[in-house]
Structures are given as C-alpha cells and as structure tokens.
Amino acid sequence: MALANEDILQELEVVVGEELQVVSFKWLSRRYGLQVNIAKQLLFAFVERHKSKVKATYLLAGWTKSEPSQHIVRLVDQDKLLKSRETLAPVTSLHVYSIQPTQPKDPAELWNVDNGQLGQLFDDMVKLSLDNCLVDNRWGAVACPDAKRDPKLAVRPPMPARPSTTAAAPDKKSKASKGTGGGIIAAIDAVAAGATASKQGVAATSIATGPGQSQAPGAAADEPDPDIAAAPSKEAPSDQVERKPSGGSKPGPASKPPSQQSRGKGKSALASMWSKAPAKTSKAAAPSKGEQPGQQPMAGPADAEEALRQAEAGSGSNSDDELPPVRQAFLRNNSQKSAQQLEESESDEDEPRNPAQASLKQNGAAARCNSKAAAAAAPTRASGTSKSGARAGGNAPAAATSRGQAGNKRAASNRTHCQQQPEPSGSTAGGSVAGGTAKRRRVVLEDESSDEDEDEEVATGDQEGSAVDVDAPSAEPPAKGRPKGAGKARATQEAKKGKTAKRKGADSTPAASGEEGIDIDIDDTGEGGSQQDGKRKRASQKEKPVQKLGPAKAGAEQGPEGRKRRKVPRSSYNEKGEEVTEMVWEEDPDEAELGTACSTDTNSAALKELSGNEGKTKSSGKPAHSNLPAMKPAKESGASSVAAKKPLAKSAKAASKNQKGIMTFFGKK
Amino acid sequence: MPAAVGGLESAQPLRGVTELTIPPDGTAAPGPETRLAAEYISHDDQWQLQEKDHTNQYAHIYFARLQRMRPRLVKRCRQDWPQLKVVSILAVPEGAEVVVIGTVYKDMKLKPSILDEYVKDRAVGQLLGHTRFTSPEDTIILEDESARMPLTGDALTPGSFVTGVVMAVRGTAVPGAEGFHVQSCCFAVLDPPKAMPKPGDDKYVAFVSGLGVGDEGGDPLRLALIVDYLTAQLGSAAEQSSIASKVVRLIIAGGLMHSTDSLSQATTHVKPRQQAAALAPLRETDMCLTELAGAMHIDVMAGAADPSNHSLPQQPLHRCLFPGASAYPTFHRVTNPHEFTIDGVHMLGTSGQNVDDVAKYSSHEDGLQLLGACLEWAHLAPTGPDTLTVYPFKNSDPFVLNQAPHVMFVGNQAKFQTSLFGSGRGGPPTRLVCIPNLKSSGMLILLNLRTLDVHPIQFESQMEL
16 A cells, blocks of 8 residues: 555545545545455545545445345445434445545446546556556455456467468468469469478479489389378479479470470460460469479480380289389389379370370370370370379379369369370371370379379279360370371270279279369370380470380270270279279260269279270261280280379369360361 | 345345444455355357358258157157157048147237238237237147148147247047147156256356446446445455355346447447447446456356347357457356356356247246246247247257256346246256346346355445435
8 A cells, every 4th residue: 555544534535525526435445556445444434534524325235124035235325324224134234335525416426436447447457558456356355366367368369370381281272272373373382381392392303303213213212202292292382383384384395395396386386375374284283293293394204214114014013003112113103204294294285285295295104004005095184094193102192282173173184185186197107096096085083082092093984975085196196106096096995994904903992082183094095005104205205215115005006096986084983982083985975975874883894895885986986996905905004003193183274275275276187 | 035045145144244334443454365266167169150151041940950859759758648659740640649749830910020011901000019929819830841730729728839849749630620639748858957066165156137338327336336246345344255255257148238229330430539439338348347357257148239149149249349358368258048067057048039039929927937938848949040030050959958957047037036947857956047137127146056046136326215
C-alpha cells in the first residue's frame, strides 16, 4: 500500500467532499491498491468519521425470513439498513458498498464511477499491456491460480512451422498445380526451397543423369536413385522445372532434333511451335516425375544403351517383379528414363518432332524392356508404358507427387496414347513401318498410392478406343529402325500379350483405387526389341543404332499395316492394387470396345484376345498382327516390364494438344 | 424457492460477518484464499462443426434420427411388450395389435408457414402475438421410411408431442376406421447417468444467463454485483471464503448481449464515434468477462442474440469479439449445446433455443417439463430442423441423447426452476435446472457438485425496501 490508511482517508475527503464523487469499495481498492476487505473497512471508518457529510450505501446479504427463504444480496441505503436487516436471518454479509455526497437517485450512479475506472484499467491492460489488477484479480479475497492473463492467447495460435521437408512439398504442390506454367515458379520455389530441394534435386539430378550413368553400370546405381528420386520427386519438380526450361525444352529439341531432322524438317517448325507446349507437358510430367525431364535429355543416349542392355535383361526376365535386383535396378533406371522419356515424349508429343522422338523415347523405354520391335510402334506412348514401369520402381514416390497430375495425365495420356501410328509405311524408315501398326499403347492409370512399386502391371492394356494415336511412325521407324511394320505390329501385339500376361501375373491384384497417376504404357508393337527407349532416343539422336536394333526387333515385329486399329483403354488392377489403364490398339473395334468394357481384365487371355482383336481403330486401318510372337513376346515381356515401369506423367491437356497436333500433322502428310 | 440442504444452501449463520463493519486495525489483510479447482473435461467436440456445408437437405437428419433410435426402441418394445410384433407402417395389419416405430409429425392448424405470406386470406393474421401454436385440433401423424399414418385414440394427447419425436406406438389399425388406434406409446430409453463420483468437498458451479449487456433498460449495477460476488470482492470474508472461493467454474448459458443490432449497423461507413457507440455493448461485455476470467474459469456459450451463428449447434463466439477476456487461459468459448464433465459430474445444457421452441409447439408449460420431455424423448432438440434452426447434418443427428447427464440445464428461462428427473430405470436422477434470465431475475445459480443441490442467489440493487 502506497499510502497509509490515514492518508487515504484524507484523500477521500477531497474526492467525496469536494469532487462529489461516488466512491465504492472497489474503486478504492483499485485506486489505492488495497485488498477489497481493507477498502471496505476504510470506507466504514470514513463513514463513521463523516456521518453527517456523506451518504453510505451498504451491502447486505443473508437469508430472508419470509418463506420460502432465499439467499439474497442487496444494496441498501444507510437509512433503511436496520429495517432491511431485520428481514434477514441470518445475515451473511454486511459492509459499506459505497459512499457518496448525496443519496443516489439511480443505482447506475454507483456503477458509473466503477465502470469508468474499469474501462480505464481495461484499456491500459488490453491496449498498453499494462499490468494491473484486472490481470489476476489481485485485490480480491480469493485468488485463482489458473487465471493469469496471457496476451498470447488473444491471438490465433500461429500455424505450426513447416518442417523443411514440407517446404519442398509446397514447391511440389505449386508446381503440380501450376502445371507447365508453374514450371518457372516451381523453379523459383525450388530455389527458395534451398538445401532440401538441393538434396532432392541432387537425387533427382542423379536420377536424371541416371540414364547416362545407368547406361553403363548405372542400373544398379540408378536404382537407388529412382527410389530416392521418387521421394524427392516431389521436390524434383523444381529440378524439373529448372531443367525443363533448359533441359526440357532444350533436351527435347536436342534429343528430338535428330529424329526430327532425320524424319522431316517440316516437323521442326511444328516442333518449334510445340516446343512451347512441351514445357507444359514436361512440367506436368515433371511434377509427377520431376526427374524425368532432366534425365530425359541426358538419358537419351545412355538410355539407349541401357535400354539395349535392359532389353536384353528384360527379355530374360519377363516380369519386373521377378526381376532380380539388378534387373530391377535397370528397370528402375529404365523407368526413370522412361519417365524422363515420357516427359520428353510428352513435351515432344506436343512438338511435332515429339511424336517421333517421344515414340522413340517411349518406345525406347518400352523397347529396352521390350526389345520387341515395339520400336516401330511405340511411337510416343511407349513412354507411357515406360512410365508405368517407372512407377513401379522409383516412380511410386513420384507418383504420389504426380498423383494430382495424374488425373490430367490420365486424360492426357489417354489422348496421347491414342496417337498410335497405324501407318508405318508412311514412316520414314520403311522398316519402321511396323512400329505404327502393332503398337499398343497402354495407358496405365496408376493409383497414386500404388504407383510406388515396380509395376509390372502395366501390361493390362485397356483399349482406348476413343483416342486415335497417331504415332509418328515415320519418325520412329527411322530412328528406331522399325522397318517391319506389320511384323512389328504383330510382335507388338504379341508382346503386349506377353506383357499382359506378365502383367497379369504381376498385376493379378486388381486395385483400382485412386488412379492418380496415369501411366501410359505404350507397347511398341515393333518387335524390334531394339527400340528401347534409349534406343529411341538414341535413334532420335543416333538413328542408326536404333535402326540396328530395329531390324533385330523388326524380325519380331510385324508390320501393322492394313489393319484397323482402335485404341482402347483397358484398365486392370495391379498386384499393388493400382488401377492400370492401358491404351491398346485393337484390330477389332468391337472387341476393343468389349475390352474397354471389361477394363479390369487382368487375364492374360483376355488381354491376348483383346490384342488379337485389336485392330481397327480410327487411325490406322491396317491390322497388324504379330507374326513373330515368340520372339517378340519374350522381348516384349521384358520390354513390357520395363515399359510398365515407365510412369507417364503427362498433362492431359498437353497430351491432347500433342495428339491433335500430331494427328493433324500426320493427316497433312 | 426451497433451499436445499448442504453446504451453504441452508440458512446458517456465518462467523465473521460483521468484521468488515469495523475500522481497519492497521493489520495487513490476510493473503487471498485459493479458489478451489475441479477436473474439467469438455465433450463439445460433437458440437463443433468440422465443415460447414449448407447444401444438404434436412431429411438426412430425420433419417439419421430414426435409424439411430429405432434399435433402442425395438429393444424397449421387446422388453415392455414382448408379445407384440414391431412392423413398419406399410406392414401394419388390420385388426391385429402391433407396434410401429416412427417419427412424429404434428399437424398444427396454427403453425406458421412461410407460405402464409402469400395467402391473400389474412385470417392467419390472428396468429400475430401468439406465443404458442397449439390448438385442440392438432393431430399426430407417424411416419417412417416407408409411409405415414395418422394416429388416433384417447391415449394420445397431441399436445404433449412435437414434430420430430421418435417413438413406438402400440395399437391396432381398426378395419374401416381411419388411422392407427393407439393404446400406448413409449420412447427410446436413455442410459442412466453414471454413478455419482465419490463425495468430496463442497464445490459449486455457477450458472448465469441472459446478461443482457447493452440494454438501455437493464441494470448494469446488478451485473456488477454478481461479478464482484463471484470474483470474491463483494460480501463479507465469511461469504467470500465459504461461497466465492468454492465456485470452480461459471457457465454463462447464452445471452451475453441484449442485441446485436448495433453491431450489424456498424459498418465502415459509420463515423468512428458511432462505431464506438455501436461497439460499446461488446466492449462492456468484454470488460465484464475480463473481470470474471481474471478470477475463475468461465465457459461462455452463445445465445440466440449473441454474435454467433444462428442455427444449433451454435459455434463458440469468436475470440476477436473479446480481445480482453480471450487472453485468459480461464476464458473458454464453448458451443451452445455445451456438454462437459466436471469432477465426475456430467452436465449438458443449452442456451434455451431448443426448449423455447418445443414450448411453442407443445402444451408443456414450463421449462422443467420441457427439459424432462427432452430427456424422455431422448432428444435434445426434437423440433429441429422443423421449426428450430439446425445445421443440416448429413449422416448423423448429434442431438440424439444416449445417456442422461447428471445435470441438464437450460438458459434464458423466464424463471428459476429445478427438480430431479428420475427415469425409474436405475442410476441417479438427473438434476434439471432452468437458469433464469439474469436481466429479469437478477439471479445467480450455484450448483453443488457434491450433492447436486442448487442454490440460487438473488441480487437486488434497487436500494429500496
């Protein structure tokens, strides 16, 4: 207490006597920092001392004598105190409530002063954060330990800080959401993301580079990467984005150029046109498989080699699942590559050159696995398959990231897949003709969740009747050297069958949960198993090698000429529970439809039937049955596995555009 | 009102009552006592809307209600009427006595309809001023998922039901007669309350409602007295230590502000002074709550006129409304149906909308009857969503009661009432409390957690005898 009681009493004389203010015990308590009961006693002392000068109001509490008895707390004038007190028994409280110079006419007078003081204290505390009695009711007779003002509680609790990993995630999201356009932003974000991104980026880059690395021993090395990449894949977008501008567009051109150049100059213009679009597609792909873009460019050559190797390996091992670690590694690499390729292919697809390149790449991926001449076929969509494969491998993580995109991709993939190259003849490389025919494109709708593991499932080729894939047969063939169109086609079909069978085996589990990621498996009909992704890329880059492969594959591949093909989306459930939708070229539209109807057919038989039926589709009227089933199937099986692994992450829009563009392009030709 | 026995609920002399009527002797005041604490568990999660989607139809609520209550009714029917078959309305045979379970729809002549506005015949105008829409011509219709049928029979008193109640009726469909002749009816059984916790010290939970801050005709001094009383500033040391220090929690059952009209007028185009004036009631409320929160735990429920959402369940008032009080850890903004367990005593209550609405459409007279009816019907707000605004729940009806609480309170009632409601099926009875509007009654309600006795304290500030 700052002041002695006597001093306070003297001050009260001024306050009440000269300022004519109402003084309540609460006001006194707060004004002078007195415990409330002390303040009451002070007021009583003041009243006793100045009975004639002030009017006092008492607080009286007790039980009423009247029935029913009631606990009552009331304010009473001093004049009526005694009378009122008689009505209560017992009395539980009696003290001076306030003193004032005159008898208040309105109870509110007693309240006004207190309230004014309270308002002042309130403002001080809330606005100025001053410490006063309101903080903890310190002058009251009872303290509550819990009641202690904490200004932090008055504001919304801050959102929990995002972990560093989350930082990357946002980037991913942003990238994903933004799609192609987001690329730059994503890149920026990625940069902002900083170390985490960098790490991931490293992984991604490693993966991306992986293809190159993988080329030699790479598979093993790459394998881990993919997984990592998969995880980082989310982050990857940044990398992708970064790469995309430089790598994606550049790589596309670079890798593609060969094919374009070889195939046709006219495309270049288109390509330039498309190049813009590709970025988007690549971005879209990137988000899902961010690594791909970067890798693709790099991978191209390496991939081809790897693809060959893989193809060999793949031929040996039909099912990815069954594949030994090394193979898996290859597969993963392939898948990664494929993914990259896919992205590229997507981007490429957008671009005129793309078809060829993409097909090359994609096919290459497929081809790798499927030494099958799929080379010819596989125009672009093969990459899709490869993506699916990728999914299985490292893609899974990516898939998760890409899932959101998946929807788009799906659409895109479907569309893109549709672009099969029915007419190989048109294709530059005569041998490559085959590529167009038999190629089945499988669009795998991957459940985001399921994507993770190596997807052998890719196999289930669902026929996508709707989209007619115009493969850039010409481009592919030359590059891939898929000369044997018809044979290839057959081979592809067979390969498909084989793949499907494999897939079935692998995919036996139907899981159609969320089909987030749509992997487009394009089985390159071209038996030219040689047409591996890498080969394709290489083909694009290095046409000759591909061609070399092509011939080998070509034997297997059958020209698809002459048959009507439909692209039919077939969805199947993988072992993992992912729903895989494949675009399959079916000769028989009806059957194709049927196939579509029974999307879930995992049975190899069904697939085979479908494949057999595959025939006519809008695009190419030439039916190509795989004449060289035995050869191809094996290759295909390998390829298929690889292909399956390749995850296709394409933005639907981009894909659609690409398809259209390709379609028109070919149509013109 | 009868004073319950126990704690301070009985009139008993206190020592040290008059020690404040002596001059200070110069000794320092004794250190403050410590307010008692109680273990508190909130069960308001069920009332917190995780998503606010108002695109749903209300039919889902009735469906969910019937689905949830039917098994309990079937169970009860098998116990009470084991010889009777439970059938759906479409399967009711003629002439045979059966049991039918369904939702009540009460056909009321006087029930206001939004369509009345478009009726040229203004005979409906007579409704204006009505506070109750029951009439002798009201009829009861029972419906389930399959069909609906009118209920007849003297055993049924339409006045005691409201739309939305789920019940089982026993009777026969008399050939040639219209409707289903009801012999008797029953409702879903509530699980009895858990056994009361082991008696401890006398602790009180305080209830108030209808503060009515900002009411021109109100009495701010009386509210200040209540605040001071709860914060242990008012009264003798004896009363402070024997009552105030034992109030472990204050429940404000809605009705903080007199109205929110001024708030809705305070737009950005208003001059600062007008804005401040418009916000004055809110600030005053905040100051009041700040004083309280500085001294004890308080749960603030939204009421009909408070700045929260209108439909039940009302969500907690926003913290931005109370920049002062919300800084206290003892300040709890809670949902309108408010359910919690304090020291093992399970309490459930509302700010009164549910009971008030039932009152308009039934012949129940007072709050206690209505509260008892809600317990009997095993539903907290049966008239929602028909005449009571309720959030359009999709897959559930959270207002269905499963277990009777120890204490069921309702705020903003015309007068204080309390009673014990026993289901007759074991377990301790439920304490029903109608918390009167503070503005009109000046009454603070204390509930003894040990005995569940209720102790009202009347505050008077008029200084006239």
